[in-house]
Every structure is written in C-alpha cells, then in structure tokens.
Amino acid sequence: MEVVRLRVNGDERVCGVPAHYTLLETLRYGLGLTGSKQGCDKGDCGACTVIVDGRAILSCITPVWEAEGREVRTVEGLANGTETHPVQDEFDLNGAAQCGFCTPGILCSSVALLDGNQSPTREEIRKALAGNLCRCTGYEKIYDAVEAAAARLGP
Amino acid sequence: MNRRNGPRAPRDGLNTIGRPMRKVDGLAKATGRARYTDDIRLPGMLHGKILRSPHPHARIVAIDTSRAEALAGVHAVVTGRDMPTAYGIIPWTPDEYPLCVDKVRYIGDGVAAVAAVDEDTAIAALDLIDVTYEELPAYLDPHEAIATEAGPYIHEPRKPGWNGNVTKVVKLEFGDVDGGLEDADIVVENDYFFEGTTHTPIEPHCAIGLAEGNGKLTVWSATQVPHYLHRELARVLDVDPAKVRVIQPPVGGAFGGKSEPFDLEFCVAKLSMMTGRPVKILYTREEVFYAHRGRHPFHMRYRTGATREGMLTSVDAEIVLDGGAYASFGLVTTYYSGQLLTAPYQMPAYRFHSTRAYTNKPACGPKRGHGSVQPRFAIEVQLDRIAECLSIDPIELRRRNFIGSHTRTVNDLRVTSNGFLECLEEVERASGWKRKYRRLPYGRGVGVAGSTYITGTNYPIYPNEMPQSGVQLQVDRSGRVAVFSGASEIGQGVDSMVAYVVAEELGVPLEHIRVLAGDTDFTPVDLGAYSSRVTFMLGNACIEASRKLKAKVQEAVAEAWEAKPREVLLAGGWAVRAGDTGTSMPLREAFNLAETKFGTLGATGSYNTPKDVHGSYRGATIGASPAYSFTAHVAEVEVDPETGFVTVDKIWIAHDCGRALNPVLVAGQMEGSAYMGFAEAIMEEQIFKSANQGREGLHNAPSLLDYRIPTSLDTPALESLIVESIDPEGPYGAKEAGEGPLHPSIPAIANAIYDAVGVRMDALPFSPPRVWRALQAPDGGRWAPGRAKEVVGVGGSQ
Amino acid sequence: MLRLPPFRYHRPGTVEEAISLLARFGEDALPIAGGTDLMPNMKHRLFTPAHVVSLNGIAAMRGIGAVNGPPPASGNGRVSRAADRHLRIGALETLADVSRHPLVRHHLTGLADAAGLVAGPQLRNMGTIGGNVCLDTRCTYYNQTEFWRDALGYCLKKDGTVCHVTRVGRKCVAAHSADTPPNLIALDAMLTLAGPDGTREITAADFFVTDGIWNTRRARDEILTEIRIPIVERRRSAYRKLRQRHSIDFPLLSVAVVADFADDETVAGLAGVVSALGARPRVLAGWGEMAAGERLSGDLIEALAGRAWSQCRPLDNIIVDPEWRRAMVPVYVRRALGEVAGGGGLREGAGE
Ligand SMILES: Cc1cc2nc3c(=O)[nH]c(=O)nc-3n(C[C@H](O)[C@H](O)[C@H](O)COP(=O)(O)OP(=O)(O)OC[C@H]3O[C@@H](n4cnc5c(N)ncnc54)[C@H](O)[C@@H]3O)c2cc1C
Ligand code: SF4
Ligand code: FES
C-alpha cells in the first residue's frame, strides 16, 4: 500500500492504494466514487472517461500516480452543488441514458467538449463522443441531449 | 399517425400515457448515483475468479486444488464436483453445470473457482490449480458435427443411437408446400449465411453472493431473469428456495446476454456458503465473450414461390443452427428460426426444417430478436429478388402480400392489431422512396424490409399456470404510492413504464411514485426481461392493481361527497367530482379517506396470457404471443465500389408498437434496435480461430477493440416513425418496441446495397472485404458506373 | 478486472534522471508517456516491468514550435529542397495537440491528419507522439490476454517459439501500426534520442528495423526526446488510413505521401511510405525518379499506385482479408496522391 494524494471534484483526497492501481480502481474502490464505470479495462470503450485538467481521458489505463497534482473531475463532480449540469438534465429529459452504463463517461466527454466549445455542431458532438461506445441508444438521443444542453449554456 | 417525439395534447382521455416524460431513474443515471452490481461493496467481501479451459474439447482427468488452497489469502476453491447438478434455462435440455464436471466443451468453459482476499491473490491462485486434461477432437463446423456418426460427441446422446452433437431438430409443414412451389410463376432459391454476433453490453457480468449463518442466501446479479436465477440457485445448490433472495441492481445493458444463469452466480453463492463471507465475481471483458449466448450463426436455404402478380405461393426453408457448446435457449431458437416468419405476409404454404448442432464454441442463445433476425434477413432479400424478377416495386410487393389484422397465420398464430401497412407508408414517404429507388446514381441506393415480432411468449419457460407477471401497490398517508415490481430494469425503461401506468390510473404525480424492483424477497414474480414481454404483461398487471386501488379510493371519496363512485375522478394529484370542479380534494386526503374506510391500502395485479392464440400441433405454442409488433425500414447507403465500404447514411424506422406509452422511450428502443441491426449488417462477427490459425476454437479476439461495435462516427442517422395500432389487449393498446425494430435493418441494408451497386450480399457481415470481393466477382454488379439502373415498376404498376 | 502486474512508479523531473533510472534497472524498467500502449500491454502481461519510469514530469520534452535553420543533421535527401526552418515537437506532446497545432496543420497536413486519426478522442488526449513513434508492433496472436495466449500456445515475440503468422519463420513479422511514423519518415523527420552516453540524432527512416520483437534502433535505456521536421516551401503532404471502424481502430493499412512542387507545379521530389504491413514502415522505392519533373497527372498517379502495389504484401498478422488489404494499396495511394495533387482539397476523407 502506498499513499496517493488526489484532487478529485475539488476535494483533496488521501488514499492508500497498491502501487499498481489505476486511476479508475482508485476512484471506484479506493474513494468509493463508483460513478465512473469499467467496460473493458484496457482503453477500448470509454466507460471510464473522466476529466483531468480539462481533458477527457481514460482512467482505466491511467496509473494513479499520473493523476497526482492534477485536477480530476468525475461524473460525481459535474453538478454545481444542488444544481445538475444542464447536460445531465438534458440526458434525463431526452432519454439519452438507457442502461446508463456508458453515461458517466459520455457525460464527461460532453462536458469537456462544452467547456471548450459552447455551441458545437452535431458533427462536432459526434466527433467528441467517438471514443465512447454506447450499446443502447444508437447515439441519436445523446446528440439531442448535448445539443439541448449547449443551447442552454450558450449566450 | 406518426410523430417525432415531442409534447402533444392528451389523447383518448389519457393524461400521462403518450407524453414524453422523464424516466424514474434518469437522474440517478445522469449523476453517477445509480448503483450497479460492481458498485456494491460489502464488509469483508472476498473476490472470486474462475479458471477456464484452454481446450475446445477435453475430458477432465484430474483437478488438484491443493496448491491453490495453500496460498495465503485464499479462502476457498470449488470445482464442478462440488456442484454436480445439471441445469439449463430450458427445463427439457439441462446440459450444463456451474463448473465443468467431466468435460470441457469450449475454450473458456469454467473449471474451478477461487475466493481470495483480493483479485490479485485470486488470479495468482488460479495458476496454482493443476488440471489434467485428455484432449478430444473438436467440432467447429455445425455440418461436420451433425454428419459425425461415432463420437466422441459433445454431449452424451439422450437416447442410444442418437447423435449427441444435435440439440434439436424441428420439421414443420403448413399447407401444400411442394404444390405451391410447382404452381408458382417464379421460384427464387438461394443460400444465406448469418454470422454469429454477440450482445456486448457495456457492463460486464457481475455477481455477489452472501450466505448467512441462518441459511439465507442472497445473490446480487446483473441478470435479466431474477426469477429463473432464484429457482436454479435453489435447485442446483440444494437450498430451500424460500431462503434464497436474488437482488437485481440496475443492469448496464443485457440484450439477451444476461437472460439465464451463469457460472459466476453459482460460484459466488457456493463460495460464500463455504466461507461465510460475501464473495464478488466480475467478469473481464474477455469472459463476457466466452459467456456469450448471442446470435446463432445460421446456414439457410430458402425456396420461395410467387405468382406473376407477386403473391407468395409457398416458402420452404432448410436451416442449420450453429449452437455452440450448450443448449441454452436453443430448443426455442430452433423453433423460432421458422415459427416467427409467417407474418406480416400471407403465406399460403410454409415449411421449415431446422437443425441445431452443438459445436465446441461458446454457447449461442437469445440476442435481441431471438431466432428470427436471421431468417428475416433471408426472406426479405428473397422478396427483393422476387420484386426484381417481376418488376414490381418492393414496397408494393410487400403491400400486396400483407396478411391483415385480426387473423391467423399459416402456422395458426393469432394476430391481433397490425399496423404494418402504415409502417410501409411511413418509411416510403419519409425516405422519399419513390424519388430514390432505382433512381439514385451508381454507388447510392435504398432498400426496404419489413418484419414482425412477438410481444412476449405465450408460455413461461417452465410449465405452470400461474401469472406471467405480477405487481403490488401500496399507498402511505403522504400520498406516496409504492410499486413493487418483479420486472427487470435493463435500460429499456420498465421501472418508468410502471410509474406511468400508476400515474395515469390513480392521477398521482410521477414524483410521488416509488418503484421498488428487482428483489425477489419483496416483489411478486415477473418472469424477466426477455421476449419483449414486460410492457405488455406487467403493464396490464399494473393497470389491474391500480384499478382495484382506485375503486377503493373512489368509493371512500364518493361516500364523503355523497356521490357515485364513478363520479370521482383522480387526476393531476386531485380527486375531482365529475361535472363539478368546485368539489375536489388533494389525492392525499382521498387516500386517507380510503385508508380510514378500508384499512391499509394496497392492491395486487397480475397478467396471464390468453390460451386460444395458437394451433394444437406439436410446437404450436412456441412463437405464440398475445400480440405482434410490426416494423418497416428503409435504409439509404453509399457504397464505395473501389474499397467495398458501405456507409449507411440513414435508416428510417417505422414501428407499430401498439401505443407509445412514452414516445421518447419508444423512439429510444427503435433507434437502439436499428443501430444494433446495422452493426450486425456492417461489422460484427463473433468468430473463432481455426486449426491453421494457431488454435482451433479460440475466440478470434475477445475484446472491444477487435470485436468492433459501431462508434458514433459509424452509426447512421436514425429517424423513428412511431405507428400506433392500439392493440385490443395491450395496456392502453401497447405492444413492444425493444426487439422488433432490429429485424429489418439487415435486409434493408442488403437490399440497398443491391440498389446501389447491383450485388447481392447473402452472407453477413457486409464488411468492406466481402463487398469488395462481391464486386470483383465475374458477375459482380448488375449495374456499373455510368450505366443507368433499370427502373422497375415504381408505384406498383407492371 | 484486468489487473496490472505489480510495479514501482518513478517520476523523474529531467531527462538525465530518467535515463539513469532506466540504466540502473535495465531490463526491469520501461519508460511510460501517455501509457495508452504500455498499460494495455502490461494488463495483457506482454510486459511486466518491475519499474515504470514516467516521462511526464520532464518539461523539456514538451513544446511545439518553429525553429530557424535546418534540422540538426539534414535528412536523407529523398525529398528535394533544403529547409531553412524546421518544426520541433517535444516527444511528450499529445496527439490531440499535435493534430490541432496551427503550424502542424499548415505545414504538415499529413502528420496532423494522422495524429487526428489515432484511436479516439480520449486516447489522443493521453497518447504522445513520442509514444506513437515507439509503439510496440501489433499482431492478432500477440495483443491478447495471458489466458488467450496460453490457450494458443504463445509465440516468438513473447514466451513462445513459433510464429503463428509465417509458421516457419524465425522472425516476428508483427505489424508496425502507429499512424504518425509513416508521415515522419516521408517528411524526413529527425529523432533525438537521449541515452547514458549523451544524445544522438537518427532519421525517422532509419529508426525502424524489420524485427517485430523490437522494431526500432532505440536502446532500452534511450529516450526519444524530440522530433524535428523540416519546413519546406511548396511541399504538400497527405495521409490515408484504412480501417473498418471510423474511430478506436488501428490502421489495417496506412499511406503517407509527401510531394515538393516546383513553381510550375511539376514534382521536384516525392516520397511515399506504406505501413501496417510488417514490422517496419515501407518506403516506396522508385517513386522519386518516376515523378521528377512531371506533373502529378492522373496517369502518373496511376503508375505510382501500381508501383506501390507491387511492393506491398499485407500478412495475416491482422485478421482482415490480406488480399483485400493489398488491393487497397493502390486505391489509398491514389487517394493520397490525389489530395496532394489537388492542393489539399479533399481534406475530409483521410480516414478512408
Ligand atoms: C483502443 C486503442 C486504440 C488505439 N489506436 C491507435 C491507432 O489507431 N493508431 C495508433 O498509432 N495508435 C493507436 N493506439 C496506441 C496508442 O494510443 C498511441 O500509439 C499513442 O500515441 C501511444 O503513445 P503513449 O504516449 O500513450 O505511449 P506509451 O504507452 O506511454 O508508450 C508506448 C511505448 O513507447 C515507449 N515510450 C513512450 N514514450 C517514449 C519516449 N519518449 N522515449 C522512449 N520510449 C518511449 C514506452 O516504453 C512503450 O513501450 C491505440 C491504443 C488503444 C488503447
Ligand atoms: S508475427 Fe508471429 S512472432 Fe510476431 S507477434 Fe505475430 S505470431 Fe508472434
Ligand atoms: S473501461 Fe476504460 S476504456 Fe473501457
């Protein structure tokens, strides 16, 4: 066991983990942040996507030590206090989460996109989500939700 | 009749049903709070791992677990001998064990399991289990498996002299098939091959077992059939069923891949019984590919006869199903391969002869559109060929053969509502079919296909006369209504559906309804999330329970108002007197009045199927359903003739779901289905290495990198066109939307490829190398760049 | 879960510290940058280093910028014109940053496209160009779990004695599968390697060897620190990647072309590189002579494509119809050349 210090969703967290833990294992099993999911565990599916220093990355192939000193944001940290992020609300309204297992990762990719581009085109949304596999929706409702969220966030 | 999902006015006097609404679990899923099985951590929990066979077919000579048991941190090791009771989801074909007892039958078959303090220790312990195998010849090809006369068979023959490599043979004939073929003006005959594909839910299977000192056994599992799991756990592990509890947390996708018990569920239970500690097993993605139970590869030959006018005269099918190592649902699949083809077109005569073979590969089973997606591909391409031969527009051809509503099929299935013609009309209109069919430039094309699917099976998997679905309602003094539902939420929205029904019937706002589901200790039995049965069956049960409760509330309020019970309306959170809006009270007060009068308020409802919906021949019950959904697709594709790449630009999906209880969810099911069909059409293949590829029966590449499922950049635009035929027996007229809309994607794309470049793709998937090869063939491409396609009788005139 | 094997993690702050760690632990250590190749490979037990040396704390290995003067040692001259400027890309720059950088986009279109076509968005946010250049070779019999490889019976490259692709050969022919190197080779890029004995420069073309087990001339204790690419006026480049899925997919075949044009649009220099065949990207022979002084006409493109076809033979190291992949060589070459001939008009379809 080694002690790792992480900044997750604005909190400073200290956690004892085996030295060969990934960021995903640390979040899920070390810190109890089970929102981030595991679908393949080797970089193929995007279910484990979290935002590190503003960018969407895959936590299942990130050694936990690489996250030290950086700002980690997970699905649990997207809401602003009691107010959900518009993209979360739009996922709910548009039926963009069916089984919901890809959802945390897709939300993180979407928020990383919207943080840098408040009015993405549908094509830009498609491209931004091209590393997140969803097996339920056919993606159509997900684009609807991200578009609607962008409209709410926009000027 | 159609609409994109959007707000709309109440119809048919319904307030909630038919509107776009949030899901009851939408927020939990959008905030990461939904707790899936692997998100659960119990105090003192151990981690289990399963040792798997590296051989496709071998006898287990000996297993020595002593070194593993001696490893520090290991708490228990089990082998097949510890759980020697055979099971199988179909009671007539129990042919598997929680862990292999004498034989392994595919690479990945479970042999032993360990529970240890952590996963690393459990993995290390697997390396210390010594298994001695005696390798046996393996069968990979179903034809070879069937042809063999000696053995060693994959399974012991059930009767001496039988072939132990055959799960099931079904031969059924309706009408005069040979006569119909003889009398036909044209007969089209072709071979088709449907490659195996797998479900690939994003959540890998996971289970946790907890055995307590008092004999209680609890299993949490990502399953779509908690009830069947409950039964099998009790039977195989010899535990009093009343002491077994199955909890089904939210499931991260299933599609049929979690619809029977799996080795991990028995292993966590057994290991917990041995250690007294909770035990969790989470499959790796690789193990999900081995657990499989996905689409069977089908080798099909169809002969289809038609008159000059395009009316079908006779259909004759010969099918070999490649079943993999175990029966799974295979007995049903073998029937479904023929039984579900007899609508939406009238078939005067029909015969099918289907044989399911065992092979040394992971077992095949039910995947979305169980057993009928493969023959549907074949028949819809057959129809396209007939239309072509006769110069009839393929939509018109389908119209002419429409079977109608409130009728019986040639194999004696009762059909009630049928919106297929509207579906054809919708896709024809929305896609601009008449402008496009045979008129797009070389390389672009459109194709059409239709289909039907069951709304639940008429009979449960094990014979019994009890209801197929039950629900219980309970009301407290705050106005909150709790729904105890046995149904399995797997992403399709069933928990929301029951809430919508209760809201509609009792007038309770959605936010006052709690749905408690997926726990066999607290909920009535529902048979599970398979065969598109839940909305129809549980929806009806829920209406029944709600109306019982409503009657009590009406009676109590009527008494207070000195009115007639039927004058008491419940809506929008209020009880209101009909024709006198001044007289009203909040629902909470109404409930309190009812509780005062009747005592604690609750009600149950259940649903069972009508029994007069099928014939009486052997097998007639399989394929029988209380109602059928209907679908039509038009796909538009672009084929790059140089490379063979097929880009599906768009699929128009028209689906008769009976009634859309929530159009957002219905459209979501339609799109997800069309996506999944598209995926099978273009890229997916669950395939295995051959002996000259290093290892016979080894999965080609069990990962999400190499088993390619479509990304956002691959998936076509999908347009849902909801058609409502209002079924007489469905809840508010609803049927199903979760599986039917998958079927036509594949043949519609095949037919569109033909329209684009003039090659027939009769084997799946239509991957670039295959399309390219088809185009390279001497006869590759009926039309060529620059040459006009022959425009056939668009509009139907010959 | 797929677990990582145990290891110790080191985060040096300078190239020197990193090299001394690598030198100290020898065979027991591996460098890691984005980790998008190494982590999956470790989960598959293809590598089980006791020490993992992270390069990510080394600021000197970052940055993208134009530098005056030609790259240190000039390239091997396949492409004609001398450069008086070059672009320096630190090895730790992510593929996302490389693909979006305005200088890269402007001067090195093919490289920008290639970086933008690697894997999916998250992997491009993590994966570095240095890691891409040093990417391990790939093979259907190799990039699999320990269980799978055990059931297979292992292979030459890792733990075994036979090659399942060639069956007879004693050489591994696993496919070079990285997207950026074919472009770097065609662009005459120079790689800087830092090792215990100081730094050395090597052309991208010389960097790769045909041995699929370790397909570069990088010693195990050397680190790729930066890449320098000449900026040449009137040079146009293009990249085409064959893959069955439009994202999250390695190349089944890749084609990079670079052409220098004279003022009258005749070809002054031409280079083509094809990869995802064997362990080393293939520099197409005879192209420069065929094209010199000519316009890139349809006929010339056709002839060049034919020439490429005769030099490229895809293998069964990737289980996708090798005959089809071979037939795609001229098609993809034609498309890439069409793009440079047309002045970069067909920008969208690099993925097909
Ligand atoms: C699902 C998936 C899909 C992918 N698809 C593609 C694809 O389409 N195209 C493609 O090209 N790649 C693909 N990759 C591989 C990978 O993401 C990229 O090649 C990436 O650029 C690798 O860079 P990295 O920094 O992550 O490498 P790392 O994993 O950090 O390193 C890769 C190797 O290089 C060594 N190394 C890294 N940096 C240095 C250095 N500076 N000096 C010396 N040695 C070094 C490491 O020791 C390791 O052996 C894919 C990966 C995954 C998981
Ligand atoms: S090419 Fe041969 S030796 Fe190399 S990885 Fe593939 S099978 Fe192994
Ligand atoms: S779990 Fe990380 S990419 Fe699949």
Ligand code: FES
């Ligand atoms: S909602 Fe189920 S995988 Fe996307």
